Amino acid sequence: MKNILLLEDLPQIRAWMRDLVLRVFPTAQISEAARVHDALQLVQAVKFELALIDLGLPDGSGVDVVAKLRDVQPEAQSVVVTIHDDDEHLFPALQAGAYGYILKEQARELIAEQLQRISSGEPPLSPSIARRVLAHFTAKAKPQPQSILPHVSLTERESEVLLRVAKGFTLPEIGVQLGLSRHTIADYVKQIYRKLNVSSRAEAALEAQRLGLFGR
Amino acid sequence: MLTRVLCSLWAIGALGIGCPAPAAAETVPPAAITSALSVESDARAFPQEPAARTVMLPDDWWRSRPEAAGPVWYRLVFAVPATPPGGEMAIWFERACGDVEIQLNGTPLAGGGASRSSLASLCQGGHLVSLPAPLLQPGSNRLDLKLSGRPLERVASRERAAGLSAATIGPAADLSQRHTQHERLRAGLAQSLSVALAIVGMFLAAQFRRNRRDSAPGYAGLALVALAAAMLPQWLPARLGDGLLAEIVFASLWSVATLGVVQFLLRQAGRRERIVDIVLPLQCVLMPLSLAALAPDHLFGTTQAWIALFVIEIAAAAALLLSTLWSANRRAFWFMSCLLAAVVAGELLAYAGVHASVVWVATSGHLVLPALSLLAGLRLVQQGGRALESAEAGRALLEQRVAEVKAEIEANYRQLAELRVVQVTDRERKRIAADLHDDLGAKLLTIVHTSESERISTLAREALEEMRLSVRGLTGKPVRLEDALGDWRAEVISRLGQAGIEAVWNMPTDELEQTLPARAFVQTTRIIREAVNNIIKHSGASQCAVRSQVADGDFQLVIQDNGKGISVEVDGRLDRGHGLSTMKGRAKQLHGQCLVESGPGYGTVIRLTIPLEPAGLAA
Numbered sequence: 001m002k003n004i005l006l007l008e009d010l011p012q013i014r015a016w017m018r019d020l021v022l023r024v025f026p027t028a029q030i031s032e033a034a035r036v037h038d039a040l041q042l043v044q045a046v047k048f049e050l051a052l053i054d055l056g057l058p059d060g061s062g063v064d065v066v067a068k069l070r071d072v073q074p075e076a077q078s079v080v081v082t083i084h085d086d087d088e089h090l091f092p093a094l095q096a097g098a099y100g101y102i103l104k105e106q107a108r109e110l111i112a113e114q115l116q117r118i119s120s121g122e123p124p125l126s127p128s129i130a131r132r133v134l135a136h137f138t139a140k141a142k143p144q145p146q147s148i149l150p151h152v153s154l155t156e157r158e159s160e161v162l163l164r165v166a167k168g169f170t171l172p173e174i175g176v177q178l179g180l181s182r183h184t185i186a187d188y189v190k191q192i193y194r195k196l197n198v199s200s201r202a203e204a205a206l207e208a209q210r211l212g213l214f215g216r
Numbered sequence: 217m218l219t220r221v222l223c224s225l226w227a228i229g230a231l232g233i234g235c236p237a238p239a240a241a242e243t244v245p246p247a248a249i250t251s252a253l254s255v256e257s258d259a260r261a262f263p264q265e266p267a268a269r270t271v272m273l274p275d276d277w278w279r280s281r282p283e284a285a286g287p288v289w290y291r292l293v294f295a296v297p298a299t300p301p302g303g304e305m306a307i308w309f310e311r312a313c314g315d316v317e318i319q320l321n322g323t324p325l326a327g328g329g330a331s332r333s334s335l336a337s338l339c340q341g342g343h344l345v346s347l348p349a350p351l352l353q354p355g356s357n358r359l360d361l362k363l364s365g366r367p368l369e370r371v372a373s374r375e376r377a378a379g380l381s382a383a384t385i386g387p388a389a390d391l392s393q394r395h396t397q398h399e400r401l402r403a404g405l406a407q408s409l410s411v412a413l414a415i416v417g418m419f420l421a422a423q424f425r426r427n428r429r430d431s432a433p434g435y436a437g438l439a440l441v442a443l444a445a446a447m448l449p450q451w452l453p454a455r456l457g458d459g460l461l462a463e464i465v466f467a468s469l470w471s472v473a474t475l476g477v478v479q480f481l482l483r484q485a486g487r488r489e490r491i492v493d494i495v496l497p498l499q500c501v502l503m504p505l506s507l508a509a510l511a512p513d514h515l516f517g518t519t520q521a522w523i524a525l526f527v528i529e530i531a532a533a534a535a536l537l538l539s540t541l542w543s544a545n546r547r548a549f550w551f552m553s554c555l556l557a558a559v560v561a562g563e564l565l566a567y568a569g570v571h572a573s574v575v576w577v578a579t580s581g582h583l584v585l586p587a588l589s590l591l592a593g594l595r596l597v598q599q600g601g602r603a604l605e606s607a608e609a610g611r612a613l614l615e616q617r618v619a620e621v622k623a624e625i626e627a628n629y630r631q632l633a634e635l636r637v638v639q640v641t642d643r644e645r646k647r648i649a650a651d652l653h654d655d656l657g658a659k660l661l662t663i664v665h666t667s668e669s670e671r672i673s674t675l676a677r678e679a680l681e682e683m684r685l686s687v688r689g690l691t692g693k694p695v696r697l698e699d700a701l702g703d704w705r706a707e708v709i710s711r712l713g714q715a716g717i718e719a720v721w722n723m724p725t726d727e728l729e730q731t732l733p734a735r736a737f738v739q740t741t742r743i744i745r746e747a748v749n750n751i752i753k754h755s756g757a758s759q760c761a762v763r764s765q766v767a768d769g770d771f772q773l774v775i776q777d778n779g780k781g782i783s784v785e786v787d788g789r790l791d792r793g794h795g796l797s798t799m800k801g802r803a804k805q806l807h808g809q810c811l812v813e814s815g816p817g818y819g820t821v822i823r824l825t826i827p828l829e830p831a832g833l834a835a
Binding site for chain 1: 650653654657658660661662664665666673676677680681684688698699701702703704705706709710713714721
């Protein structure tokens with residue numbers, strides 16, 4: 001049995017999503033929310049295994065819910081379900097700790113398959129997201145002497161995977177190219193998402209410290 | 217002016233060469249008479265009394281008889297050959313200050329080449345008196361000379377105190393030449409200097425009128441003009457230098473000159489003292505008043521006292537300026553030091569000359585100050601000229617800088633305005649994009665997931681994708697060609713893969729630096745998407761190959777499948793389902809082209825060529 005959070009403001013789509021989720025996880029307990037405020041309260045109250053979070057909501061951005069969930073329930077998997085496919089919208093959510101993303105308008109079967117994959121540890125990674133991640137870590141690679149926070153960097157293999165994704169190769173293709181199994185590649189991608197989150201949090205903390213918001 | 221100075225210089229040279237020139241064998245060489253009998257008497261002729269005593273010539277009264285006002289009779293005794301071979305004889309006095317009457321062997325010499333008045337006025341001038349042959353006696357001759365001048369205390373300057381220099385007797389021609397040279401040197405030089413000083417001084421004063429902020433040249437000009445005026449008695453033939461009033465006036469010029477010099481020095485040192493501004497003009501008033509009050513008997517002493525004060529003032533101002541220059545401008549310091557040292561040396565020379573009764577030393581010594589003042593004045597004029605030049609240059613530079621800065625500001629303003637337009641446009645685009653997503657996107661999404669008809673769902677999904685691309689075209693930044701290829705590859709491969717079509721993708725391995733404007737990226741994406749749609753929906757192909765390359769400034773993409781192809785009729789008229797004309801139209805918008813080669817049995821080849829020049833892509 002799974003506890004699943006479903007945050008979506010459009011009632012029809014929410015209903016449709018609920019059906020879809022129940023099809024993938026027939027025994028799931030689904031908590032629905034239409035607003036960021038409600039979702040945050042649910043996050044405090046209920047322990048979730050999976051959260052499907054829309055980004056553009058009437059009272060704010062789903063990114064806040066992703067961040068809150070990452071803080072309060074690190075074990076929970078946040079998946080962004082959105083109409084935005086561009087990295088400008090998706091990247092902040094991934095930095096906040098989202099574990100993957102699904103585009104809403106895709107066919108039911110496709111979404112179901114992606115949902116299955118994400119929950120089983122195979123998050124998707126588009127070329128533009130890969131480029132953003134690479135750029136993020138390249139900028140981070142510059143020396144930061146005052147940094148008291150652990151320096152997070154990508155391994156050579158992780159960079160290699162990102163580079164190939166950026167060039168348009170699919171994850172199975174990269175697995176073949178590098179002689180790695182599908183699971184190993186998936187682990188790399190998960191690791192990349194995790195590091196992106198850790199690094200982004202460290203960066204945010206550093207920024208807060210620089211602004212004097214951080215205590216002694 | 218210059219020629220006058222040159223003439224005078226020439227005269228110096230001529231004197232130097234001319235004086236020792238050997239006289240002709242038959243002429244009598246000029247002989248100096250350095251002693252005379254002298255007696256103080258107002259008699260009509262040399263008094264025949266034993267009181268007469270022998271004095272050495274020159275006889276300066278301030279030395280030999282300080283209190284005396286004359287007249288004094290001098291008797292010079294000399295011998296000339298009975299028939300002088302050189303023609304007429306003459307006697308020449310380098311200097312005779314005062315009214316002079318001359319008698320040769322008891323006979324008054326009428327005029328003798330110099331009138332009474334000019335003899336009096338030109339205290340420093342020489343006097344040439346010709347000795348008429350009929351009056352000369354063989355053997356001993358007597359020249360009696362009655363001099364009535366003024367004692368030192370009644371004149372302001374030692375040069376105008378009564379006195380008689382040594383005499384020289386010889387052929388009139390020789391002496392005349394010597395006299396002319398001497399006068400030319402003395403008066404000519406003084407005149408040249410005086411006029412030059414006046415001109416330079418007025419020029420400097422005029423400069424001050426033009427630029428009131430820098431008053432230093434104005435004061436220098438005042439000093440020079442005063443100096444020039446003070447030199448007038450040295451060369452002006454009129455009776456200007458005579459009389460008490462003239463004495464007071466000329467002596468008072470020194471206070472004016474001092475005002476000019478001190479203020480000039482202070483201004484050069486960058487100082488301006490209020491007390492000095494008051495005291496110096498006050499001096500100019502007080503000096504003539506004090507002289508008038510103490511005249512005539514204490515004229516000289518009073519003048520000397522004033523001049524001592526002036527020297528102290530000038531020395532103080534000079535010391536101040538020198539100390540300022542030492543740290544500020546070493547070159548100017550040395551120039552000023554040398555100038556001052558030369559002035560001091562000149563004055564010492566003049567003093568020594570006066571006291572040793574060497575007239576030419578005294579005279580040339582007195583010319584040092586005006587000469588050096590002229591030099592300093594000329595330097596100031598030159599500096600002023602240079603300053604004017606640099607000011608002009610500075611102004612030109614300033615104008616240029618102003619023009620540059622103005623252009624820069626205008627450019628910045630334009631840029632700012634453009635930036636603002638860009639910002640506003642960007643914001644507006646983002647707003648439109650957000651609205652599209654929120655309203656249209658949500659509605660389309662609802663249709664996608666609630667429509668009963670699969671066809672409508674697909675259409676809505678496609679519309680949503682189109683909308684997203686449009687938004688990206690609205691808001692997107694330029695896309696690197698390499699990144700674009702990555703996006704297209706990922707989409708094409710995964711879509712074909714989902715459709716079960718084997719895909720091969722070839723693309724350049726080297727780095728591609730070119731960028732595509734957002735619109736070009738979006739349109740190309742649509743073309744590729746449409747092509748892939750056609751392959752999936754209509755071709756029935758099992759394989760698809762995509763090749764891309766950059767050649768001749770074009771981006772070229774070839775999509776080839778092994779499907780059943782598109783019949784010509786469909787291509788020509790009934791291609792609505794294939795969207796071929798739309799693809800071609802989009803390529804055309806980008807100034808590129810999209811060629812479709814097809815035929816039953818050998819599949820379809822789509823050749824897309826997009827120029828990479830920004831101008832072509834921006835369309």
